[in-house]
C-alpha cells in the first residue's frame with residue numbers, strides 16, 4: 001500500500017479545537033504524522049514526505065476523521081413498512097445490504113453500528129464480507145434481529161398464518177426463551193444484541209408502552225455479556241430508558257420520553273451509555289411521509305408530533321448534562337432513505353442546540369468508544385492524530401460554517417478507510433485551474 005501525504009489541508013482533528021492548516025501523512029493503515037504549516041505553503045515536505053508517497057495538495061480542503069453512524073439498519077430496504085422489509089427474499093436481501101454498505105462509505109460514514117437486522121444472519125454475513133474484502137463497506141458492528149415479546153414491536157405474525165411464518169423480530173416469552181434466543185444470536189456471531197424495550201406508535205403500540213419483564217431484560221443482558229456481546233435497546237418510554245441504566249444496556253436508541261429521574265440516572269452513568277435519538281425518523285414520520293399515506297394529521301394522531309417535541313426536550317437536557325448523543329436516525333425507510341444520514345447533524349444543530357463543532361464531534365470523537373475501538377484512553381478512530389487508524393474525509397468547504405454540506409456527496413471529495421481510498425480525490429493537472437477547497441494536484445513524490 002503506497003503512503004499518502006495530504007498537504008495544505010485544514011485539519012479538524014476531532015479534539016474540539018479550531019481547525020489548523022497542515023499536512024497529514026498516512027503510512028500503511030495509520031496516520032503517521034500530522035504537521036502544522038502556514039496556509040498556502042507546502043510545509044516541511046522534506047521532513048514529512050516519504051519516498052513513493054502519493055501527494056495530494058488539498059488546496060485548503062477540510063480534512064476530518066471518517067464519521068461514525070450509531071444506528072444503522074443495512075437490511076431495511078427503503079420501504080414504508082416492516083412487512084415489505086421482511087418479505088424481501090434472502091437472495092435479493094443480502095445483495096441489497098452489500099449495496100447499502102457501499103452507500104454509507106460513499107457518504108463518509110467509515111464506521112457503522114448495526115442496530116438490528118431483518119433476518120438472523122444478514123448483518124453478520126455483511127460484516128464478515130467487508131472484513132475479508134469480498135465487498136466494500138464501513139467498519140461494522142453486526143446486530144441481531146430485534147428481540148421482542150408476543151404482541152410487541154416486531155411481532156408481525158398473524159393467527160391465521162402458519163405458526164412457522166417468519167417474523168420481523170425474534171419473539172420470546174419468559175426468561176428461558178430469552179436465554180435461548182441470545183445464545184442463538186451469539187452462535188450466529190453477532191456483535192450486538194438488540195432488544196425492543198418499548199413500543200413504536202406506527203405499529204399500533206404506543207411508544208410509551210413497555211412489555212418485557214425486568215427478569216427477561218436481566219437475562220438478556222446477563223447472557224449477552226457472558227458471550228462478550230453488547231446490548232442495544234429500542235427505548236422510547238421512560239421506563240425503558242431507566243431499565244437500560246439499571247440493567248447496564250450500553251446503547252440507548254431514541255430515549256424520547258425522559259423525566260428528571262431518568263436524566264439523573266443517565267447523567268450518573270454518562271460514560272457507560274450512548275444515546276442515539278434517531279431524530280430523522282421522528283421528524284420525517286411526523287411531517288414528510290404524506291406520499292406514503294401518512295399525512296401530518298395522521299401522524300399527529302399516532303402521537304409522533306408529541307413524541308418529537310418530547311425527544312427534542314430530552315436531547316436538550318442530555319446535552320446540558322454531558323450525556324453522549326450520537327447521530328443515527330433509523331435510516332432505511334421510505335421517508336428516511338439510506339445515504340441521507342448526515343441530516344442528523346443538521347437536526348442536532350437546528351433542534352437540539354448543538355454548535356456545528358459539537359455536531360461534528362458527535363459523529364467523530366464519540367464514535368471510537370461507540371465502535372468499541374477506543375479503550376483505556378487509547379484512540380483508534382475519530383481523530384486525526386498520529387497513531388490512529390487512517391479513516392479520513394476530505395471535504396470541499398467548511399462543515400463548521402455549514403453542517404449541511406456533509407449531506408452532499410459531491411462535497412465529500414475523498415473517503416479513505418483504513419489507509420486506502422474508497423473514493424480518491426478528483427485528479428487535476430498541476431498548474432490547472434484551482435479553487436478554494438478543491439484538491440488541485442495529485443502527484444507522486446519522487447523517490
Ligand SMILES: [Zn+2]
Nearest residue numbers: 071073115330
Ligand atoms: Zn432502529
